[in-house]
Amino acid sequence: MASKPRHEYDTIIIGAGISGLACASRLYEHNYYKQKGKLLVLEARDRIGGRIAAVDVLGNRLDTGANWIHGVGTDEKPNPLVSILPHKRYRELSGTVVFGRKTGRAGGDGGAGCDTRETPDGWVKVRHVEPESTNSDQAGDLIVPSEVAGPLSGALWQMLGSLHETAIRTSPKKAKATTMLDAVVHDPGRKEMYATIPKAHHGSLDGMPQTIEGIEAAPLVAQSAEHLEDQPSMSLAEYALDDFEGDQVFLQDGYTAVVHEVARQIATDGIIQTGIKVEQIRWDEDPIRVVTDSGIFTAKQLVCSLPLGVLKHEQKTTNVSNPLFLPRLPEAKTKAMSSLGYGTLDKIFMVYDNPWWNHGPYLDILKKGLVGSTTVAAQTNSDGDIEGLDTLTGFTDELSGIA
Ligand SMILES: Cc1cc2nc3c(=O)[nH]c(=O)nc-3n(C[C@H](O)[C@H](O)[C@H](O)COP(=O)(O)OP(=O)(O)OC[C@H]3O[C@@H](n4cnc5c(N)ncnc54)[C@H](O)[C@@H]3O)c2cc1C
Known part of the structure; x- marks a missing residue:
């Protein structure tokens, strides 16, 4: 005998990661969804944010998932994340090291965050400079021949x-x-x-x-x-891909600040229920029946923001007696799920009592950060200025939340 639905909603969103939360918040802008019982977000964990999360280590917050905004964008094409950042409290990565080509102008300024000087023997001195500082004496030099850079x-x-x-x-x-x-x-x-x-x-x-x-x-x-x-x-x-142009930044308050900003209203108004794991979605019933470990919910519409890994796992186990989707999803959807792939991205934090390592030149470079546009090779324009500066790779000593 089928159990009786516990709650009936207009729209249920499964997953309170950033995509499920963004979807719910957008719907909640409409007065229709502000009425009681219209909208619900179901989340299996006891917290929101999904792969955006943080832990406390010795009183410091560490972002265990996302923490890096890959370009704040430009006026013409701003990164939408930036517009929702609380009070815009972000900052650039400290310092950049840039390989520049010959400027044709000794002492020429290579652009924001860098300073390149060509020496008489054709080498370019590359300095890392604090973004807010114009005092290049503070910076250590890294010398790279311009024709090799x-x-x-x-x-x-x-x-x-x-x-x-x-x-x-x-x-x-x-x-x-x-x-x-x-x-x-x-x-x-x-x-x-x-x-x-x-x-x-x-x-x-x-x-x-x-x-x-x-x-x-x-x-x-x-x-x-x-x-x-x-x-x-x-x-x-x-x-090598930049989603957006502009500075690459960390958030002063960590990436979870974005989650809390996006979820602020819906969390206050009780739209999100955590600690409820969806076990089965009977999507061809009207209304759709969502079976969870805490009872049954129904909805006229369902938005599924489950991660690709969960969906792929589900595809592999379609023969089990209790599949997540009943009936099986249409072929167009299963094909799309199969054709998409993903890699593994883990973070490992190691905490030491003392900094035991040497401060050789390589570490100093890492410490200062090697972050910038990584795709465009440096070019000299007709005025002799460097355009499209190229850096090697991205490292930084900045961990948001660490004093
Ligand atoms: C280590 C790491 C570092 C990253 N760094 C960056 C970065 O620096 N910058 C960047 O832009 N991106 C980064 N990313 C990627 C970014 O974190 C993700 O793309 C984004 O958070 C995914 O959001 P989502 O809502 O699509 O999925 P998720 O955050 O995975 O949300 C899905 C939600 O569904 C819930 N769920 C799963 N199964 C069920 C169920 N059966 N019932 C109910 N709920 C369920 C999950 O608990 C989860 O909360 C990083 C990712 C990782 C893992």
């Missing part, structure tokens, strides 16, 4: 592209057993890099496998953000 970072991206091809060609079984370091060392594209960089700088290339492994430490099979069905491939290319 472009090809060097070009080689990195060429290498990533080559790895992408390798990953597509490798069988899933082999890709499972292949570490990223192995893949880089044996990649055919690696040989080509040596041909494009002068011999004196091959040392920099020697360190590239570790650099790439540092970005993506998972085995080859896990590099799957844009894979074809059943074919592993690389997500490294994502590092």
Whole structure:
């Protein structure tokens, strides 16, 4: 005998991650949804935010999921996240190190956050400068020959592209057993890099496998953000994509500030119910029946914001007696779910009593941060100014929430 519905709603949203919350908040702007019993968000965990979360470590907040806004956008194309940031309390990553090409103007300013100076022997001194500071004496210098800077970072991206091809060609079984370091060392594209960089700088290339492994430490099979069905491939290319132009920023109050801002009204008005796990969605009934571990809910419309991993897992287990979707979802939806892939992104925080490490030049560079536009090679325009500055990769000593 079917159990009696506990609550009847107009629209139920499953999942209180940022997408479910954003959807609910947008609906809640309409007076219709402000009426009692029209809208509900069901969340399995005992908190909202999903993959945006934070923990407290020795009194410091650490963002365990998202913490980085990939570009605040421009006036013409602003990042919508920025418009919902509470009081806009964000800040740029501290310091940038930029490889610039010759400016043709000794002492020329390379642009925001950097300062490049060409020395008489054709080398470019690159300084990292605090964004708010114009006093370059504070900065440590990193010297890179101008004719090597472009090809060097070009080689990195060429290498990533080559790895992408390798990953597509490798069988899933082999890709499972292949570490990223192995893949880089044996990649055919690696040989080509040596041909494009002068011999004196091959040392920099020697360190590239570790650099790439540092970005993506998972085995080859896990590099799957844009894979074809059943074919592993690389997500490294994502590092070359800027969703939005503009500064890359961390939020002073952590990414959870965005979640709380988006959810503020609906949380106050009791639209979200946490600690309720959806176990089955009988989507062809009218109204739709949502079976949970805390009883049955019904809705005329249902928005499912469950993660792709949950949906894929569900596809694999369609034969079990209690599937999540009953009946099975239409083919167009299951096909879409199969064709999308994802990688693994874990964060590991290590907390030490004392800073035991040396402050060699490499660490100092990491500490200052190497963040900037990573896709566009530096160009000199007709006025001799540098455009499209290129940096190597993104590291920073800033963890939002850490004093
Ligand atoms: C370690 C890490 C770092 C990241 N860093 C960044 C970054 O710096 N910048 C950036 O822009 N993005 C980053 N991301 C990506 C970003 O966090 C996610 O894209 C985003 O949070 C996903 O939101 P969502 O609402 O789609 O999914 P989720 O946040 O996963 O929300 C889905 C919700 O559904 C709930 N749910 C699952 N099953 C059920 C069920 N049966 N019943 C009820 N509820 C259920 C889950 O508990 C969850 O709350 C990072 C992700 C990770 C993991």
